[in-house]
Amino acid sequence: MxxxxxxxxxxxxxxxxxxxxxxxxxxxxxxxxxxxxxxxxxxxxxxxxxxxxxxxxxxxxxxxxxxxxxxxxxxxxxxxxxxxxxxxxxxxxxxxxxxxxxxxxxxxxxxxxxxxxxxxxxxxxxxxxxxxxxxxxxxxxxxxxxxVSSEELTGREMHVLTLLASGKGNREIGLSLHISETTVKSHLRSIFNKLDVLSRTEAIAVASRRGLVQL
Missing domain, CATH: 3.40.50.2300 (Response regulator)
Incomplete structure (x- = not known):
């Protein structure tokens, strides 16, 4: 050999x-x-x-x-x-x-x-x-x-999440995306559910850990 x-x-x-x-x-x-x-x-x-x-x-x-x-x-x-x-x-x-x-x-x-x-x-x-x-x-x-087991965020939800991670409040997010604060809140509820979190801070932390946003 x-x-x-x-x-x-x-x-x-x-x-x-x-x-x-x-x-x-x-x-x-x-x-x-x-x-x-x-x-x-x-x-x-x-x-x-x-x-x-x-x-x-x-x-x-x-x-x-x-x-x-x-x-x-x-x-x-x-x-x-x-x-x-x-x-x-x-x-x-x-x-x-x-x-x-x-x-x-x-x-x-x-x-x-x-x-x-x-x-x-x-x-x-x-x-x-x-x-x-x-x-x-x-x-x-x-x-x-x-x-794979978690639901994927929509494009609009990703935009909201990115602005959230940059420190913007609901009103600022709404102005940036040309949507109402009520719509922003609706997107945030959906984001929280998909990420299985209860707060904005937790959402940002989980999103960062998953590589969805860059802090």
């Missing part, structure tokens, strides 16, 4: 690393490059570069950050999967809200890890996704399940 270290580049898992932070990008490239069964074929600093380099190199696995300039991770995933719906993508990010997880999974991510994951966990995830498996930690699956 041939030892993995003796395998040529073509026999290894070909990885594209995409992260806008140079130290993270170079660190990941170094870690992956030391593995006898992996090789980094390209590194991207923007989502745009990630999509373009994927098309050029057709890697086996993409290791992708969510928040990147020019084109974000979800946008890059969408473009890549338009070219190949079976593309294998692992999201590696600092964001663990159910909103971010849901967006990534819906866009086609096969794996989702946080940047504080252990090195072996990351490498194992790359191998699993390359083998056709999914790789999402149980704690993140629980958040995703909670997101």
């Amino acid at each position: 041939t030892d993995a270290s003796a395998q040529g580049p073509a026999a290894r898992i070909r990885v594209l690393v995409a992260d806008d932070h140079v130290t993270v990008r170079e660190g990941l490239t170094a870690i992956i490059g030391r593995q006898p069964d992996m090789i980094v074929v390209a590194a991207a600093a923007t989502g745009r570069d990630a999509a373009d380099l994927w098309l050029e190199h057709r890697p086996d696995v993409v290791l992708l950050d969510l928040r990147m300039p020019v084109l974000d991770g979800v946008g890059a995933m969408t473009e890549i999967r338009q070219q190949d719906p079976s593309a294998r993508i692992v999201v590696l990010t600092t964001f663990d809200t159910d909103h971010e997880i849901s967006r990534a999974i819906k866009a086609g991510a096969r794996g989702y890890l946080l940047k504080d994951a252990q090195r072996d966990e990351l490498l194992d995830c790359i191998r699993k996704v390359h083998a056709g498996e999914t790789c999402i930690p149980a704690s993140l699956v629980a958040k995703l399940a909670a997101s």
Whole structure:
């Protein structure tokens, strides 16, 4: 049997690393490059570069950050999967809200890890996704399940929630959206019910935790 270290580049898992932070990008490239069964074929600093380099190199696995300039991770995933719906993508990010997880999974991510994951966990995830498996930690699956089980807010409710989180009162929200205070109150009742909260403060806290608003 041939030892993995003796395998040529073509026999290894070909990885594209995409992260806008140079130290993270170079660190990941170094870690992956030391593995006898992996090789980094390209590194991207923007989502745009990630999509373009994927098309050029057709890697086996993409290791992708969510928040990147020019084109974000979800946008890059969408473009890549338009070219190949079976593309294998692992999201590696600092964001663990159910909103971010849901967006990534819906866009086609096969794996989702946080940047504080252990090195072996990351490498194992790359191998699993390359083998056709999914790789999402149980704690993140629980958040995703909670997101799926809760009712989604309407577009208008999201507008009201965003203004609420910015510190505006009912009257100011109404003026901003050109609706009456009574209508604002009706939207707030619906928001509270969907988020399973009892107060404005609690609504903002839950919305922030889920990634629905940025404080």
